[in-house]
Amino acid sequence: MGGEHAPRHHDDAPPHDGGARVLLFDAEGEDRELAFDALDPARLAEHQIAWIDIVTDDPDALRATLARWKLDTLPIAPLLDAKRAPVFTQDDWWGARALSPAWDEAREIGVGAQWMLIVGPNLVITVHRRRMPFLDTLARRDDSGSRVGQLDADSFAAALLDRMLTAYFDTVDAFEDRLDKLEVDILQRRIDTQHLPQLRRLRRAVSMLRRMLSSHRDLFDALVRPDFQPDWDEKVQKQFRALERRYERAVDAVENARDLVIGSYELLSTRLSQRTNETMRLLTFVTVMLGTLAVAAGVLGMNFKAPLFDTGGVGFWIAVGGMVAFVLLALGVARWRGWWR
Numbered sequence: 540m541g542g543e544h545a546p547r548h549h550d551d552a553p554p555h556d557g558g559a560r561v562l563l564f565d566a567e568g569e570d571r572e573l574a575f576d577a578l579d580p581a582r583l584a585e586h587q588i589a590w591i592d593i594v595t596d597d598p599d600a601l602r603a604t605l606a607r608w609k610l611d612t613l614p615i616a617p618l619l620d621a622k623r624a625p626v627f628t629q630d631d632w633w634g635a636r637a638l639s640p641a642w643d644e645a646r647e648i649g650v651g652a653q654w655m656l657i658v659g660p661n662l663v664i665t666v667h668r669r670r671m672p673f674l675d676t677l678a679r680r681d682d683s684g685s686r687v688g689q690l691d692a693d694s695f696a697a698a699l700l701d702r703m704l705t706a707y708f709d710t711v712d713a714f715e716d717r718l719d720k721l722e723v724d725i726l727q728r729r730i731d732t733q734h735l736p737q738l739r740r741l742r743r744a745v746s747m748l749r750r751m752l753s754s755h756r757d758l759f760d761a762l763v764r765p766d767f768q769p770d771w772d773e774k775v776q777k778q779f780r781a782l783e784r785r786y787e788r789a790v791d792a793v794e795n796a797r798d799l800v801i802g803s804y805e806l807l808s809t810r811l812s813q814r815t816n817e818t819m820r821l822l823t824f825v826t827v828m829l830g831t832l833a834v835a836a837g838v839l840g841m842n843f844k845a846p847l848f849d850t851g852g853v854g855f856w857i858a859v860g861g862m863v864a865f866v867l868l869a870l871g872v873a874r875w876r877g878w879w880r
Contacts, residue, residue, distance in 0.1 A: 559593040564687035583661040596668040640712035
């Protein structure tokens with residue numbers, strides 16, 4: 540490699556818009572970050588992989604950045620158009636467009652960020668508009684002797700796509716954690732009427748996550764087709780077949796998350812029905828108790844002669860005391876039977 544290399548940085552901040560970072564993985568040396576002018580793609584050795592990570596939302600700025608290494612002739616236009624196929628091939632180069640997920644805890648929704656992957660001989664280029672945590676994690680790794688350079692560019696690209704799928708699994712985990720907290724709230728003694736809107740938001744979030752993941756079906760199907768890159772050896776083909784299987788597991792995980800939302804809704808419906816039953820049971824108990832007291836009062840108000848009516852105020856208080864004793868006895872029985880809490 541010609542030129543000098545800059546020291547590897549490990550700060551959490553992504554590159555500025557329109558900027559790039561260049562990482563060199565060297566199986567026979569140390570992994571390091573290079574200055575832009577230090578990279579010559581044509582002089583990369585077999586034991587080296589260069590990774591160019593570009594942050595920009597301007598196609599012209601992207602082409603200008605690629606022109607630094609005479610890569611502006613790559614057919615990136617198909618990847619910039621979301622309506623076109625998510626993959627392209629050209630000679631020894633191929634590219635893919637994908638969506639990286641993240642869980643927005645504040646809005647309780649899954650959000651996606653588009654990124655592009657361009658792969659050529661010993662060179663991998665990633666392009667995205669904003670920070671990609673799974674890419675930043677790889678770029679910040681401290682192991683300068685990682686031996687990543689032993690991989691070829693196609694295997695390294697497969698690793699990046701695999702890390703993206705891990706991000707989907709992490710998003711599903713965050714979604715399920717939020718759903719678990721909601722179910723605990725639903726099972727509380729006093730049920731909140733705001734649970735239904737929360738379930739509606741979570742149902743919409745998992746639907747968006749499913750649509751984001753499903754948009755990659757053409758991508759992963761293309762990567763395992765024999766005509767995509769016929770010169771791939773069996774090792775690389777095996778890696779992409781394993782990647783497709785992991786993609787299918789990610790789809791299953793999202794589908795399971797949808798089922799969990801339905802289960803949470805059924806739990807909420809059961810709790811609401813239970814609360815309604817408890818309310819009706821309490822109302823029935825109170826109605827029967829008051830009805831019994833009304834019957835007793837009606838009997839005492841009948842126009843007939845009885846010794847009790849000759850006792851004056853004492854008889855009145857005896858009748859009231861009897862009613863109070865009946866109420867207390869009824870409440871005790873209700874508490875014992877669990878009809879009233």
